[in-house]
Amino acid sequence: MNDNFDDLIELSDFYILSQKFEEAIKVLKKAEKINKVVPKLYYNLGIAYEALSEKVQARDSFRLALKIDPNFKSAQEHLDKLIEE
Amino acid sequence: MKQFVVIGLGRFGSSVARALGEKNFEVLAIDRDEGRVKEIEGIVSQAVVMDATDEKALRELGIADFETAIVSMAETIEDSIMITLALKELGLKQVIVKANNELHSKILRKVGADRIVFPEREMAEKLAESLASPKIFDIIEVSKTHGIIEMVAPKKLANKTLGDLKLRIKYNVSVIAIKRKVPYSKPNGTTDFKEEVIIGPGGSDELIPGDVLILLGNYDNLEKVKKL
Known part of the structure; x- marks a missing residue:
């Protein structure tokens, strides 16, 4: 089956909102194989990792989101919070 | 004052x-x-x-x-x-x-x-502890034998109710509270979460992956739960 990038991101939103963070990470990893330059992909990864208290991966993901979009405010806020913890 | x-x-x-x-x-x-x-x-x-x-x-x-x-x-x-x-x-x-x-x-x-x-x-001891056990966020000494720890719920415990887990019966450890990240959708289309604290959770409360448990117990028993 051909995965559509946007569908995978949407599915990750659904999984995150359903508190199925591990499933969200799985689909986001799939999405990453299709497109590596979308900040929301890494933001969602950061959110899912942070929800699982995987702080190192969460920090790395938010950094990647900010590398693509340095003005991504929510990613910056999460990164700042994780660094100060 | x-x-x-x-x-x-x-x-x-x-x-x-x-x-x-x-x-x-x-x-x-x-x-x-x-x-x-x-x-x-x-x-x-x-x-x-x-x-x-x-x-x-x-x-x-x-x-x-x-x-x-x-x-x-x-x-x-x-x-x-x-x-x-x-x-x-x-x-x-x-x-x-x-x-x-x-x-x-x-x-x-x-x-x-x-x-x-x-x-x-x-501070150094706390930092060392957090580096040694990244899933343990805090430890409060209640007495020489008992303490309160804040830790990420082990994966094995996820999707089970506290009633099923019987931590109190099996390990003599009480779950004082659960800290949970509750996701929501922001108006700009991104997802985010806010932290919710469930104080004195009951037997029907189910743990979800990523939950942080605040546990009270004897250090030896807390160690057993950490290793689950």
């Missing part, structure tokens, strides 16, 4: 004074250095440039009326000892002193310090 006097406005002293001031306690901050005193003015109730080793000056300032003093002059060991002694002689109920080393701590005890703190050491 509780009243505090903070003597020595270096990094530690000024942080304590600032934190107490921001909590709206009455705080008298003292240091010999005018610059340090100026920096804290407006945050604490009163900031005074003074040599706190001068017992007469301390008395005139009405220090005896304060309940608690925090002495943060570890760099000048002799001064911190003299000030501690003077404060106890003035009748302060609680004198908390920052110590530099074991010998300093020993002398402070002898002159009547009620509590001795080693902020760098305590």
Whole structure:
């Protein structure tokens, strides 16, 4: 089956909102194989990792989101919070 | 309202004074250095440039009326000892002193310090603990044998109710609270989460991956739960 990038991101939103963070990470990893330059992909990864208290991966993901979009405010806020913890 | 006097406005002293001031306690901050005193003015109730080793000056300032003093002059060991002694002689109920080393701590005890703190050491121990066990966020000692730990729920426990897990029966460990990240959708289309705390969760509460548990128990039993 051909995965559509946007569908995978949407599915990750659904999984995150359903508190199925591990499933969200799985689909986001799939999405990453299709497109590596979308900040929301890494933001969602950061959110899912942070929800699982995987702080190192969460920090790395938010950094990647900010590398693509340095003005991504929510990613910056999460990164700042994780660094100060 | 509780009243505090903070003597020595270096990094530690000024942080304590600032934190107490921001909590709206009455705080008298003292240091010999005018610059340090100026920096804290407006945050604490009163900031005074003074040599706190001068017992007469301390008395005139009405220090005896304060309940608690925090002495943060570890760099000048002799001064911190003299000030501690003077404060106890003035009748302060609680004198908390920052110590530099074991010998300093020993002398402070002898002159009547009620509590001795080693902020760098305590912070270092916490940091080491968090590096050794990244899933353990905090440990509060309740007694020598019992403590409260804040830890990420082991994966094995996810999607099970507390009733199923029987942590109290199997390990004699109580779940005091669960911290949970509750996701929501923001108007701009991104997802985010807010933290919810479930105090005194019941048997029907189900754990979800990523939940943080606040557990109370004997250290040996808490260790067993950590290893699940």
